[in-house]
Amino acid sequence: xxxxxxxxxxxxxxxxxxxxxxxxxxxxxxxxxxxxxxxxxxxxxxxxxxxxxxxxxxxxxxxxxxxxxxxxxxxxxxxxxxxxxxxxxxxxxxxxxxxxxxxxxxxxxxx
Numbered sequence: 001x002x003x004x005x006x007x008x009x010x011x012x013x014x015x016x017x018x019x020x021x022x023x024x025x026x027x028x029x030x031x032x033x034x035x036x037x038x039x040x041x042x043x044x045x046x047x048x049x050x051x052x053x054x055x056x057x058x059x060x061x062x063x064x065x066x067x068x069x070x071x072x073x074x075x076x077x078x079x080x081x082x083x084x085x086x087x088x089x090x091x092x093x094x095x096x097x098x099x100x101x102x103x104x105x106x107x108x109x110x111x
Contacts, residue, residue, distance in 0.1 A: 069110045077102035 003011070030036055056078075063071045081098035085091065 073102050073105040073110055076105060 030040070060071075060074060063074050065071045077098040080101045081094045084097045085094035088094070
């Protein structure tokens, strides 16, 4: 069912308001002169690692080690990401390198 012009305008306004709210809310809740609450500091330290762990588990959830290719492309990509990150310390380079190797292996070696 197509949307009416009023519905489209309302949708655009809602998305714009939501985007602006998420951008400005931290500055309103935590002004510059005030100390950041301990729970927010704690979450800032533990959430990045937890999110990365969750993503790794999510990406590897359907890998079968008993069926060819036995998780070899995934393991090679993970090793590449870890080595590139240790070498250069650049998250974007590490993820791009691991993804490129994984896709290359799937399209050529394990096709």
